[in-house]
Amino acid sequence: MPTIHPDFLEPLWIAFSALLPEYVDTHRYGGHNPRTDDRLIFERLIEVVFNGLSYEKAAVKEASATTLRRRRDEWVELGVFGELKMITLRAYDKMFGLDFSNLSIDGCITKAPNGGELAGRSPVDRGKGGVKRHLMVAGEIPLHTVVTAANVNDSTLLADSLDGLEPFADLLPEPGDITVHLDAGYDYPKTLKTVEERGYRYEVSKKGMPLQAGQRWRVESAHSWFNQATVMVRRRERKATIFAAWVQMVNALIVVRKIVTKGWYQYRWEGRPEKFKRAWGRNTARRIATALRYR
Numbered sequence: 001m002p003t004i005h006p007d008f009l010e011p012l013w014i015a016f017s018a019l020l021p022e023y024v025d026t027h028r029y030g031g032h033n034p035r036t037d038d039r040l041i042f043e044r045l046i047e048v049v050f051n052g053l054s055y056e057k058a059a060v061k062e063a064s065a066t067t068l069r070r071r072r073d074e075w076v077e078l079g080v081f082g083e084l085k086m087i088t089l090r091a092y093d094k095m096f097g098l099d100f101s102n103l104s105i106d107g108c109i110t111k112a113p114n115g116g117e118l119a120g121r122s123p124v125d126r127g128k129g130g131v132k133r134h135l136m137v138a139g140e141i142p143l144h145t146v147v148t149a150a151n152v153n154d155s156t157l158l159a160d161s162l163d164g165l166e167p168f169a170d171l172l173p174e175p176g177d178i179t180v181h182l183d184a185g186y187d188y189p190k191t192l193k194t195v196e197e198r199g200y201r202y203e204v205s206k207k208g209m210p211l212q213a214g215q216r217w218r219v220e221s222a223h224s225w226f227n228q229a230t231v232m233v234r235r236r237e238r239k240a241t242i243f244a245a246w247v248q249m250v251n252a253l254i255v256v257r258k259i260v261t262k263g264w265y266q267y268r269w270e271g272r273p274e275k276f277k278r279a280w281g282r283n284t285a286r287r288i289a290t291a292l293r294y295r
């Protein structure tokens with residue numbers, strides 16, 4: 001079983017399974033072997049993404065490494081990982097509301113030892129292969145990620161990051177009510193003009209000045225959540241489409257985890273743990289309770 005807590009894994013699977021089309025055996029004699037259960041494949045792919053197992057090590061008797069790769073490619077082609085991310089974000093907005101008034105954007109460089117598409121020389125790792133995630137969060141919730149080579153400057157991807165708001169056009173407040181929080185890497189007149197042209201306000205750390213925190217800590221925190229998945233720290237997938245799918249899956253799990261932990265105090269559902277500390281630990285429960293009390 002994956003090491004993700006069942007209270008997080010189960011709702012993620014329910015949402016994911018609802019996106020899968022019904023399988024139709026096209027063999028004219030119906031002679032194929034029985035299709036491996038989607039739930040088993042999903043759990044083995046979770047092991048690949050979050051625990052960093054190779055497909056060979058994640059394989060079991062009922063699902064070989066080839067089967068895992070084939071089903072992965074099938075789901076990537078269907079686009080279910082992107083739809084999963086959108087479903088979880090919409091669910092969070094419906095339950096708690098996404099804070100579009102405060103957007104934070106920043107990049108994070110990680111390793112790509114196998115190279116592949118979108119990998120480049122890392123400026124912080126002696127020129128070794130690396131990738132960069134340009135992440136935008138609304139409040140504390142990750143919304144959109146742009147993946148590039150590690151040597152691409154953050155400021156050149158600001159427009160692409162802000163384009164991630166388009167699927168949420170029906171939820172956005174007036175442009176003047178949106179503030180974009182940026183670090184000193186975006187402190188260029190041409191870059192900031194991109195924000196102004198969209199009608200958004202901005203708060204940017206100035207170059208040569210002591211670090212000004214503001215709301216930027218939220219995107220840094222979100223990057224740390226992404227890096228809890230091994231595949232986000234050391235990218236082994238060479239194809240950009242597959243890595244993008246894993247980014248979307250990790251994003252969806254982060255949102256599901258936020259829904260469950262925050263919803264525990266506000267909602268009741270069948271199977272809800274009697275005591276929060278049993279499911280997530282006493283210290284985690286105390287921190288979340290304090291955050292909700294003073295937010």
